[in-house]
Amino acid sequence: MRLLLVRHGETPSNLHHLLDTAVPGPALTPLGQAQAAALPEALADEDIEALYASTLLRTRLTAAPLAAARGLEVIVRDGIREVSAGELEMLPGESAEGRVYMRTVFAWADGDTTPRIPGGESGEEALARYDAVVAEAAASGAGTVAMVSHGAAIRMWTAARADNVDVPFAAARPLANTGVVVLEGSPSDGWKALSWEGATVEPAGEPGPTGEPVDTAG
Structure with missing residues (x-):
């Protein structure tokens, strides 16, 4: 399956x-x-057969023009919503408290899924709900699926599940609004990122850039 993970609009x-x-x-x-x-013009070359959005208003509004252009129903699923900030909700991402959020999210992506965002969810919970929606889409038989989701959630899931994307790579690349990560694979065979906001992602094993976790929830 070809999977397009799209961050919502501003x-x-x-x-x-x-x-x-x-x-x-x-x-x-x-x-x-x-x-x-x-978005419809930006994704004109993609043969999208199914379109998902999270339960947050901003993703459904972002998906609507694409749905109208392609004659698709927007499938709304809670599993691809943003990682819950819990007690950190509405704090500035650049604050000391706010930085705990992205450090925890990237720890999950690096395999330590037990830490919990204060008052929020654990990595096990966040990855499990995202995995479930991806698995549903894969089971549908659609060849290309677009999911309008959120910045931290997309970066976390991609770094955790794509064989050729590690945490330093994802941490160094905040997604712009309506930025797209394109992956290929399946829940059983694994995933490979093909492009990140239009830039080709190197195969697994190639040397890649590093960076510190940045950006805020979206």
Whole structure:
């Protein structure tokens, strides 16, 4: 299966770098609406057969123009929502407390899934719910699936599940609004990232860049 993980369009909380993860969350800014409207053209070469969005308003609004252009129903699933910030909700991501969020998320991606975000979920819980939606999409038989999700969740899941993406790679590459990560594979055979916001991802084993965990929830 070809899997397109798409971050939602811009929200007011993105402008202020806030850890905004609760349902239903904010709508899109005017720029976010324009980003969503541009998705059908940006993904014109992709033969998308199924389209998913999380339970947060911003992903459903981002998916709507693509759904209309392709004649697809938006399948809403809680499993691909943003990683819950718990007690850190609405704190600035650059604050000392806010940085705990991304450090914990990337620890999960690196295999230590037991830590829990204060008042939030564990890595086991976050990865399990995301895995379940991906497995559902794979079982549907669709050749290409797009999922409109969230920045931290996409980076966490990709670093944890793609054979050729490690934590330093994902940590050094915050996803822009409506940025896309393209993967290929299956739950049984594993996943390989093909591109990250349009840039080709090197095969597993190739030397890659490193970086510190950055960015905030989205």
